Amino acid sequence: MMVGLLPGAVDRRGAEARRLRVAEVRAEMVANVWQVVASEGDSVADGDTLVVLESMKMEIPVLAEAAGTVTKLAVAEGDVVQEGDLIAVIE
Amino acid sequence: MIDSVLVANRGEIARRIIRTLRRTGIRAIAVYSEADAALPYVREADEAVPIGPAPPARSYLDAGAVLDAARRTGAAAIHPGYGFLAENAGFATAVIDAGLTWVGPPPSAIELMGDKINARNLMEAAGVPVAAGSREPVADVAAAVAEAERIGYPVMIKAAAGGGGIGMSAAANEAALRAGFETARSRAERFFGSAAILLERYIDRARHVEVQILGLNDSRVLALGERDCSVQRRHQKIAEETPSPGVTPGLRARMLAAAARAGEAVGYLGAGTVECLVDAASQEFVFLEMNTRIQVEHPITEMVTGIDLVEQQLLIAAGGDVSFAPESVQPDGHAVELRVYAEDPVRFLPSPGLITEWEEPSGPGVRVDAGYAAGNEVTPFYDPLLAKLCVHGASRDEALRRARAAVAGFRIRGPKTNLPFHAELLDSDEFTSGRYDTSVVGRLRP
Numbered sequence: 001m002m003v004g005l006l007p008g009a010v011d012r013r014g015a016e017a018r019r020l021r022v023a024e025v026r027a028e029m030v031a032n033v034w035q036v037v038a039s040e041g042d043s044v045a046d047g048d049t050l051v052v053l054e055s056m057k058m059e060i061p062v063l064a065e066a067a068g069t070v071t072k073l074a075v076a077e078g079d080v081v082q083e084g085d086l087i088a089v090i091e
Numbered sequence: 092m093i094d095s096v097l098v099a100n101r102g103e104i105a106r107r108i109i110r111t112l113r114r115t116g117i118r119a120i121a122v123y124s125e126a127d128a129a130l131p132y133v134r135e136a137d138e139a140v141p142i143g144p145a146p147p148a149r150s151y152l153d154a155g156a157v158l159d160a161a162r163r164t165g166a167a168a169i170h171p172g173y174g175f176l177a178e179n180a181g182f183a184t185a186v187i188d189a190g191l192t193w194v195g196p197p198p199s200a201i202e203l204m205g206d207k208i209n210a211r212n213l214m215e216a217a218g219v220p221v222a223a224g225s226r227e228p229v230a231d232v233a234a235a236v237a238e239a240e241r242i243g244y245p246v247m248i249k250a251a252a253g254g255g256g257i258g259m260s261a262a263a264n265e266a267a268l269r270a271g272f273e274t275a276r277s278r279a280e281r282f283f284g285s286a287a288i289l290l291e292r293y294i295d296r297a298r299h300v301e302v303q304i305l306g307l308n309d310s311r312v313l314a315l316g317e318r319d320c321s322v323q324r325r326h327q328k329i330a331e332e333t334p335s336p337g338v339t340p341g342l343r344a345r346m347l348a349a350a351a352r353a354g355e356a357v358g359y360l361g362a363g364t365v366e367c368l369v370d371a372a373s374q375e376f377v378f379l380e381m382n383t384r385i386q387v388e389h390p391i392t393e394m395v396t397g398i399d400l401v402e403q404q405l406l407i408a409a410g411g412d413v414s415f416a417p418e419s420v421q422p423d424g425h426a427v428e429l430r431v432y433a434e435d436p437v438r439f440l441p442s443p444g445l446i447t448e449w450e451e452p453s454g455p456g457v458r459v460d461a462g463y464a465a466g467n468e469v470t471p472f473y474d475p476l477l478a479k480l481c482v483h484g485a486s487r488d489e490a491l492r493r494a495r496a497a498v499a500g501f502r503i504r505g506p507k508t509n510l511p512f513h514a515e516l517l518d519s520d521e522f523t524s525g526r527y528d529t530s531v532v533g534r535l536r537p
Contacts, residue, residue, distance in 0.1 A: 030443040031471045032146075055441040055471035056433065057257065058325070080471070 023066055025088040027081040031055035036077050038088070042070045050088050051075060064090055093117060093168045093192055093409050097161045098136070100172030101151060102462030103478060104387070106132035108170050111401040113137075120164045122157060124150035126470045130463060138164055145472045151175045154182045158189055168192035168408060170401075174474070177384040178205055178254065194408040196306065196383045200357045204381040208251050208289045214378045217356035219349045222368065222377040224291035232272045238290050239268050245295075248272065250279030251287035254382070256326035258282055261293050296528040297368040298337045299323065300376070302350035303392045304363045305403055308410060312354030313417050314347035316392055320366075321529045322516065324439050329509065329532070330516060331388040332427040333395055336487065336525030337371040346376055353381060361407050362389070362400050371528065387479070390460060391426035394483040425490040426483040429498065429513045432475040433506040436515075437536070442507035443471045452500030456483040456493050459501075469506045477508065487525065491517055 031053035038050045044064040050073075053060040064070075072089035075081060095118035098105045105121060109132055112119040121136035126145035133139045140160040143150035150156065152175055161169055169186050171177035171194070180201040186193045195201070204210045208228060211221045223242045228251055229235045239246045239262070248271055250258040258278040262268035272288070280286040303315040319335030320328045338346070350365035364382040369375070389400050398420070403413045433442050449465040461478035463469065469477065482497055484490030495517045501510055512535075519535060521527045 029441065029471075031441070055443060056473065056475040058441050058475075060440070 021066075021091070023064075023068065023090045024086055025050060025062060025064070025090065027053065027062075027083060027085045027087055029055060029060075029083050031060060031081055033075045033077055033079040033081060034059065036073065036075065038064075038070050038073065040070055040073045044068060044070055044090060053081070062087055066090065093405060095120060095164070095166050096168045096170050096194065096405070097122065097157070097164065097166035098132075098170050098172065099151070099157045099176055100170075100174070101127050101473065102130065102132065103460045103476060104172040104385075104462075106130075106135060106462060107390075107460045108172060108401050109136050111399055111405070115402060115405070117405070120160070120166050122151070122160050124472075126468070126472055129467055131467075132462070140164060145470060147175065147472060154179070154185060157182075158185060161186075161189070161191060166191065168194055168405075170194040170404070171384065173382075173384050173387055178382070180205060192408050194361070194404050196360045196363060197358065200359050200363075201383045203357050204383050206251055206287075207249060207253065207380050208287070210380055211289075211378065213356060214353055214381075217352055219353050219356075219378045220376065222292045222294060222379075225289040228287035229290055232269055235268055235272050235288070235290060236265055239265065242290055242292050244268075245293040246290045247293045248275045249289050249291060250275065250283050250285070251289045252283040252285040253279060254283075254380075256323065256328070259326045294368050294370060294377070296370075296530060297321075298335065298371055298528050299328075299366070299379075300335050300338060300346065300369045301364050301366040301382075301386070302346055303386070303389065303400070304350050304354045304359065304365060305400075305413065306354050306359035306361055306363065306407070307413060307417070308360070308407060310355070310358075311417065312351045312359055313420070314351045314354075315396055315398070315420060316422050317343060317346060318388055318391060320388065321527055322522070322531055323529055324532045324536075328388065329430050329432065330428065330513065331391060332425065332487075332490075333391045334422065334425065335369075337369060337528075339374060342369070342374045342376065349376075349378070353378065357381075359383075362386075362404050371526075387430070387476070388428050390458060390479060390481045391428045391483075394426040394456075394458065394481060395422040395424055396420055397423070424483055424485045425487040426481060427490050427494050429480045429482075429494065429516075430476055430509075431478045431480055431501065431503070431513075432509045433469045433477050434475050434509055435507040436509045436512040439509065439512075439536075441471065441475055443469045444506040445469075446503065446505040448502055448504035450500075450502040451478075452480070452497040454493065454497065454500075456490070457497050458482070477503065477506075480513075491523065 034054040035052040068090040322330035
């Protein structure tokens with residue numbers, strides 16, 4: 001909700017939001033969690049594999065889309081995730 | 092005469108087997124996991140037994156649960172379909188030891204052909220051509236590099252215990268081989284329970300052509316024609332046709348004779364498939380592997396020969412003769428199968444979900460073997476096959492024309508499907524010309 005703020009204020013808010021950016025990594029489809037590769041506390045780079053899902057005999061790596069720290073790993077090997085389920089949080 | 096058969100499978104193949112059982116007056120018993128309770132095959136069987144939760148290891152692959160279901164229902168025989176326990180020699184033996192009829196080849200044949208390295212060696216000894224490749228499992232990356240030097244690059248890295256196109260990768264040079272070897276091993280272990288790897292010379296622009304064989308009780312092995320299975324993504328078939336437009340009559344005769352010899356070399360009984368690679372330009376072929384079961388794409392052979400292969404499997408398993416005169420088999424016309432998968436038509440990524448609409452095409456020459464119906468949930472636990480759209484015509488042109496109309500008339504909503512891809516395939520110059528090879532899908536999806 002940006003009603004009533006001046007353009008300068010938006011920029012500052014934007015920069016602040018970027019500094020505290022929290023990326024939630026969610027499942028794009030129903031799948032089985034085959035391998036959990038990263039652990040809570042790990043530093044990851046853009047493109048690192050967090051977990052490998054498996055759906056209908058196909059392996060689907062789930063990658064970090066930015067650098068950061070894995071502050072939460074929400075799945076374990078053998079879990080079934082639904083579309084939209086949280087897999088990990090990277091800050 | 093077998094009076095009851097438990098079908099140890101699911102989806103479209105369970106439904107298709109049950110159809111023949113019911114047509115021939117045999118009591119059909121289905122098994123289903125919690126995820127499959129609402130699928131059509133369950134209600135079409137005479138009796139259905141729940142055998143566990145969705146994950147295959149706890150249901151369709153649970154030999155104990157399957158045998159228990161057979162005991163409880165008084166099944167006289169077990170038909171394993173394809174995949175799951177179909178090529179598990181231990182399971183076949185357990186079925187036989189339990190006093191039931193196993194609808195498949197002897198466990199010894201399953202064992203021999205289940206190891207691709209063994210199979211290659213046996214075939215070579217029987218005078219069937221094989222590609223340059225490993226005569227024993229490749230122990231580690233150093234051995235792989237030495238082996239690849241001997242064979243010559245590029246090489247295919249394969250799981251010796253593998254199947255279904257899973258766990259295969261190509262390496263164009265030593266660096267690629269080193270990079271791919273460990274992944275191949277862990278995949279082999281994960282999917283097939285054995286880390287044994289073989290290397291084979293990679294044949295560029297090959298056609299994947301297989302021969303349907305039928306081993307009879309009098310020891311004859313019939314070769315019922317070939318199928319071209321070159322349309323593949325991720326080394327898995329998505330469309331097949333018979334006859335193969337890339338096989339001349341001379342090559343056909345040589346391949347069918349070799350396939351029959353291959354079957355005889357292992358004392359084969361029942362339905363099986365001898366898979367080969369063909370170099371269309373040189374009209375040379377090599378043996379790849381033998382599948383000791385009914386194949387997904389068997390319907391197209393049925394459509395051109397008029398033979399119900401599942402019925403023949405049951406007759407052979409019962410110890411009797413097949414229902415047709417072997418000398419009289421005369422293939423008629425042309426047939427194509429399009430595998431309808433629950434995946435997006437662009438990148439072929441899995442697309443599970445609830446099916447909200449399902450409308451099948453019909454018309455002359457059209458056969459649909461469907462595993463699902465509207466209201467069913469497609470789950471991530473099994474392969475993505477929704478249905479097989481099979482079309483026959485008097486000529487290849489007619490079959491393709493009918494296939495285009497059938498694809499356009501097949502309406503599935505809910506999961507994404509590859510029907511739009513099949514429409515593109517049938518419209519493409521390469522496929523329409525018949526002059527295609529195993530890299531055709533790669534050219535349609537660069």
